[in-house]
Amino acid sequence: MNDLIKYAPDLLAGFLKNVQISLVCAVLSMILGTLLVAMRVSPTPVLRAVGTGYVNVVRNTPLTLVLAFAALGLSDTLGVSFSQEPSTNSFWLVVLGLSLYTATFVCEALRSGINTVPMGQAEAARAIGLTFFQSLRMIILPQAFRAVIAPLGSVMIAMIKNTTVAIAAGYLAESAFVMKDTFDDTGVSIPIFIGIVIAFMIVTLPIGFFTGWLANRLAVAR
């Protein structure tokens, strides 16, 4: 317990880095995921093929490989750099890798939402003369959006937990690294582990409860 109190400031600083990565990744992966799903459902075969190929390849690649490649391949070998400062550079490499990876799950969650809308809804919308954008705005998206809340919540929770893998991209400031670093000093400490786990739960559990509650409340009765 004394270890936990002694190292609390370092651990908290590490955890705040996880929160920072999560916030940036949440925004970027939502944007990228929306673009991907737009490609996957478009009437353009080339875009559909690219979207499907990207999602299937990236979703089946281990995140550790994606992040290690971002650091060793993209940055060290190919010279893609975000900043002269190594820690800032690796922060953005983590954000890049994790967003590219999470976007595939966001895309699948959104696509599952569109798939829940029955064909009859779209046919009825066309039959009463609604244009493409009208039927999208008034019929399809309101129904799809509700079906998407719970899966998107799960995707975001998984993404927050995945920020700990940042260490694979050489980012040595977030809580998994700080915990390892502390264990190197003090030996294994159960209170420190439990402390970090609780910090993660404080962030992830409310997201799970809130999205679950919202999804139930807004569920489309069919």
Add this chain to the structure above:
Amino acid sequence: MNGQASVLFDAPGPRARLRNNILTLLAAIAVAAVLYVIYARFAEKGQFDGQIWKPFADPFTWTEYIIPGLLGTLKAAGLGAVFALIFGAVFGLARLSDHRWIRVPAGAVVETFRAIPLLLLIFFLFYLAPSVLGGGDYTLIALVAGLTLYNGSVLAEVVRAGVRAVPRGQSEAAYAIGLRKNQVMRLVLLPQAVTAMMPAIVSQLVVLLKDTALGYIIAYVDLLNYGFKIIPAVNFGSLIPAAIVIGVIYVGLNMVLSALATWLEKRSRRSRKTTAGPIVPPGAVAVGDTVAAVD
């Protein structure tokens, strides 16, 4: 989708077809431009030199590095899968128990391990093992134990959802003909539940296989370790070719497993052996015929 109506797009008429063809052309140009930028960057940094690709034409690289690495990955994944399935079955059924003193602790264990970031759990076990068991190499043990606790907890939820997906009439009928509690579970509920949860189980095994790569961080000698540390160290400059080769292996393995899940899903959907449809466990996303576990 092209040429027929979907939820989003009506069947295209002449004008829409023309528009789609123009969009296709523009998209093809954009894709080609992106590919060219990547190609140019690779060429500029000399990534197409025969020298750095040569080791992969040499059988020695495969027998000495890639195959032992793959075996390391498969060993961790195999052990993790077996233990996680056992863990999932035990805790999934425990959560369905009629006795509160079994149900509540089992639920607490499952919910806790599902919420812990896997890498933190692996680090913790990796540092805990030597202080409990004495010195030695605990990379495999920490990795397998972490994979078991996390994926086992997710599988416990799959088992629970699977048994619950069997309609109530089935167990009511079984009780009515005089079967005992364990007979109802063993003879009626489980055989039907297993068919319903197979696709979800297989897609969780894809997650487990992907997560073995976390072993790289605690220096477990797996495919990722050979590809990113050992091969580039032996063959200078071969990092990107090595990353591409092992990436293809990982993606190939996972796609085969995912295809199996999709096939099982289709089969269980039309199966007459079960009254329960294929389940989507909490935290998974179902699109059409596939269940993708989120990770």
